[in-house]
Amino acid sequence: MEGFHRHRKRWLAMGIVSMLLPCSPLAHAKATLADCDAAAFATTLQPSASATVDATAQAYWLSADRIRWPGTSPQGRYRLYHSAVAALVAQPGRSVVGADGHLVLESATTAPGDGIAQRFGFVPAGADLRLGAQDRKRLADLLRQQIVLVREDASGRVLAATAVQHPGALDDLYAAAVQAPSLGPLRTSEASSLALWAPTARAVSLCLYSDDNGGATEVHALSPEAATGIWHWRTPGDLSGRYYTYLVDVHVPGTGVVRNRVTDPYSISLGTDSRRSYFADPDSPALKPAGWDDAPRPDRVKTQTDMTIYELHVRDFSIGDASVPAAHRGKYLAFTDTASDGMRHLRALSEAGMTDVHLLPVFDIATIPEAGCLTPRVPDAAADSEAQQAAVMAVAARDCFNWGYDPFHFNAPEGSYASDASDGARRIAEFRRMVMALNAIGLRVGMDVVYNHTAASGQAAGSVLDRIVPGYYQRLDGNGRVERSTCCDNTATEHAMMARLMIDSAVLWARHYRIDSFRFDLMGHQPRAAMEELKRRVDAATGRDVQLIGEGWNFGEVADGARFVQASQLSLNGSGIGTFSDRTRDALRGGGPADGGDALVKEQGWLNGLVYAPNAMADAGRSREDLQAAADMVRVGLAGTLRDYRLATSDGDEKSLWDIDYKGQPAGYASQPGEVVNYAENHDNQTLFDINAFKLPRDTSAEDRARVQMLGVAVTAFSQGVAYFHAGIDTLRSKSLDRNSFDSGDWFNRLDWTYRDNAFGTGLPPASDNAANWALMKPLLADASIKPGPREIALARDMFRDLLRIRASSRLFRLDDAGEVKQRLRFPNSGAGQNPLVVVGQLDGQARDGQAVEGAGFREILYLLNVSPQAQVLELPSEKGKSYRLHPVHRAAGAADPRPRRDARFERDLGRFTVPPRTTVVYVVE
Structure with a gap:
């Protein structure tokens, strides 16, 4: 998550503010039913006499x-x-x-x-x-x-x-807590029990409720366990279906002794707006959809490199789909409407070779009101008008949309996606129905998880962890302030019990919801050791290989290993955990993800015109050498960003990818291809269509814009490693140039599964993240020639599926061993004499020492990617005399792109290839 996010949305909607009311000075006053139902969620039992101390460093x-x-x-x-x-x-x-x-x-x-x-x-x-x-x-x-x-x-x-920061003492003193039995709710055949880690608490009490809205019916004191700091309560009765909160008496630095009413950080479900935790046994038959235990599961991913991922937001998927029943739109249940336009789209992707859907955060989110959210009335205004964004942002804090990178409870499904947020059972059952429906069309389900920060900390309303063990779960700076480099209140997964919470959470999702893989937001803020332990635990709990990928960006207070060995790009080699690579992404798109002003236009990339098709603001100082360097960086991605792969570079040398410079870092950093995730677009930043709207020459035709987009897709599809695609990249998705649509509502995030509209030119994007660039955006949005029609959208859709079929046709695109990549992949048109407009990759499927590549499908594969607006002719002596034919997907009667079959040429005697303009051509030796 590279963009920055605003928070506290749900709390604004609910009108809740943090209240600390004076009460009895007795810090151990017995908790009562009145405390369970008090309007304030925190009561000061004894105010602090001194809120500050005289020191610059704690x-x-x-x-x-x-x-x-x-x-x-x-x-x-x-x-x-x-x-x-x-x-x-x-x-x-x-x-x-x-x-x-x-x-x-x-x-x-x-x-x-x-x-x-x-x-x-x-x-x-x-x-x-x-x-x-x-x-x-x-x-x-x-x-x-x-x-x-x-x-x-x-x-x-x-x-x-x-003051003295205490995590080191707590981890030492309560080391046994890491291995203690389950925290949170637990139901056995004999009893119901609850367990809460609160080692600094003076007292903990349990409030029980019959439902989501009524008053408390019981209050019980919990008992502490000296060795672990865990507080326990047990009853022979069955609490299933009941709701509960805790009252935690604890010293809060700067405030005093406080009684906090909190939910359970290990909640497996909740009531409306997360006011109360819900007691349930996830193994209960009452929470399982019919057929859950025996439902077939896709078995198409044998190694991490087999993963071809479609990143999708639950609400985006169906909120605008008229073929979905109104009650299901924007909900988990939309995925069960198998005849809808959206599900037909996903089924077609699965049949073409997509293996996984990755859902943007679906745990309990702090910034989406679960009851009474608003829908903006967006006016029918000009393509470059400010009116649309004004209407959207007027209710943004109270509408039903957010990306969801605002964790509230890590272990519970988000309630706004359920048919009834007040019923804790429905979240669980309906989430499982969604997973079953996706599995039934051959798609595995992955989950975007955010353990690197919380939506709030301290005594704020959206804070849970820090109100139970103040100063432990959040990472603090030297003065005791919560670090916020991630955008929000950073967690400290280097602390033992925060690491345990993350690991236990991942185990729960994988085991009880059949999550097949995880994408970790800002994973570089977490220790490598914690991620490796998580991988061991999740695989052991499920008896299968659960794939892990994440953002390995290196920044903030943990940068360069300042606090621990990070789960970052350069520190994860050999772990088998994949990180997103920005190397080829930036080479394709041009510039960087934080660009603004003129750089948005003039910093062209290999894909959109660098040197060969300059736009009106192009940097005149860029040279053919820059274009060649960008082509080299594309080859870096195609080679899986492998540190030891050797490439003939445009400067006339041959180098390992580790020795090629990328903004002061090594371009190649992975030890194995499964440790890299390739992409040209995801939910962050502008979509690929929008970035190309800035950078391509204005007179680029609508069809060529679709072709440029599909060339970006082809690079991802043919790159060794994990292939990752943002939902809608195949339908030319636009967010009307929005650079950060996390809170831009349904209007700027919509998808159209009827393939009529890509949403470009639907108003200036929200001012908060885009106003500085409105002057650049207005003429683009007003230019009707940029906006694709149904023909171009359909062309892109069908070309995308053909590219998936080509990737799925051979394991040579998905090699899982670095040695195999080095042995079988080469780039004929590379080095100082290259034509940088055409990147060519050759994959060898022949046997080596009697060992053929299982699933290779072909003796050889040669792919050619021509970004030029003109046809290109290449003579490749190494390919002379070979029996190349177009790939069967190109030869098929229903091939989406006619150019390979109609215009591509291979002259066998000369080793000469003619590649049509802005076209991907794949040849094979069968």
Whole structure:
């Protein structure tokens, strides 16, 4: 998710704000039914006497007995003051007041162990302090209180004071929690139980409700487990169908002792707008659609490189599909309407070779109102009008649309996609019906997951984790502020129990919802070790290979391994986990995803005119060498971005892909082809059609615009690795030039499965992310010649399916071993003498040492991609005398593109190929 997102949408819609009301000063006042039903979701039991301390940098617990205070001299007298009622006041030059007592800290005389040094290597040097052995026994109790670390003079006057970040202590003290039995709700034949990890809580109570709306009927105290910090409650009765919340009494830094009413972070379902958790056993027959246990599942992906993915948003899929019953539009159940236009489209893709649908986030989302959401009335206005976006954005905070990168509860299906959000059972059953329907047409189901951040933290209304264990689940900077480099409130998956939550969540989705693969949002913000453990756990729980891919971008406070070895592009080689590659994406599209202003137009790419078809604003300084370098980068992608693959480059050298520069990084970074995901378009940034609207010369015909789009698709389809396509790339999808449609409503995100309209020229996109570029956009949107008609949309649709058929026809496009790629793939038209307008790849399917490529289908394959508006003639001596024929898909009577059969030529005696303009041609030796 490269775009930045706004949040708090649901809370605005509901009119909820965080309220902290004064209450009894007794921090352990017994919870009552009134507390369960209070209007406020947080009550202050004891306000903090001092919300701030005099220090620029906080200290860190490195372990249960070791603290480091960065930037502070180890000389001096150190005390750890504590107060059960949050009464501490530590002012420079005065003695600490309000303390219940203190612990004396001594300077550590030995260096921290390797594990500590590795985990906390990002913490600057300073005073390393130790607790005495007897004081360590008191640590569990102290961590439930207000704590202030003080350096004081011999008279006890404060020289400096700071808070101490406690995740290191909690992970050390409660290490057993990682392996403890299931958290959240659990139903067995004998009992119902609940378990909540809340090691810093003073008390935890359970509120039980009969339904989603009525008042609480019971309140029960939970019991803590000393070794794990887990609170338990058990009853011999069956709680299935009941709703519940927790009351957690806990010290919140800067606020005091607070009673938070919270949902369960391990909720498997919820009521409307996530106000209450829903108790259920996911194995209950009542939650399984008819035939769920025995429903057949697609078995077409044998290795990760077999995956050909269609990225789809649940609401986009059907909200505008008139062939879907009105009650199902925008819902899980739309996928069960097998005769709808949308399902016919997906079925055709599956038959052509698509293997997977990846759904944008479908866990519980914080920014979509689940009841009473609004639908904007969008005026019929000019193609370049501001009126449409004004109408959409007027209700954006309260409408039914959001991409969903705002996690609320990781383990529960989103309620706005269910037929009734107030019924926790329906979310589960209807999600499963969706999966069954997709499986029935041969498509596996993947899921876009967002564990790198939450929608809120602290005492905010949308915060869950941080209101149970304050300061643990979120990644903090040196001053105790939540890091937000991901756009939102970053989580700390390097902490043991946040990693466990992520892993447990993935296991739940794979096991109970038959999710076949996961796409991890901003995966580079997570540790490689956590991702590898997740892979082991998910595969073990399901007894099958569950594929993992994700965004391996390297940025923010974790960049370059600052806090741990990341799950990022350059750090995942050898893991088998795939990362999205921006190398070929940028070479195809031109420029970068954050471009604005003139760069949107003048930074052309290999696909849309770099040097060979300059637009009116093209950079006159670009040369043929730039075009050749872009063609080389396209070859990098076709070779699976493999670090050890050797390529004859345009500078006359032969290099490993690792040694080819990409913006200061190695172009090739993967050890195996399954570790790279190839794409030219996804939900982020402008669609490929829209970026080409900026960059192609204005007089490019509508048909050629479709052809340019399909050349981009062909590069993805023929690249070694995972092929990833955004829904609608095959129907020339436009978002009317919107660069970030995460909250742009149905209007700018719509899909048309009748193939009549691609949505280009439906108004200026929302001002929040696009107004700076409106002057560039207006003449484009007003130009009717850019907008494709049904003929061009149908051409693209059918060419896309042919490209899927070609990819599916041979495993040579989907090799799963780097050695095989190096042995079987070469690029005849490469090196200093290349024609950069035509990229040619040759795949060898012949036996090596008696071992043929299983599923190769052909002795050889030669593909030629011509981006030029003119036909190109190539003489390739290495191909002279070969018995090439057009690929059977090109020869078929129903082939979508007539140019290969009509205009392509191969002169066998000369090894000469004539490639039609803007055309993909594939030859085979059978």
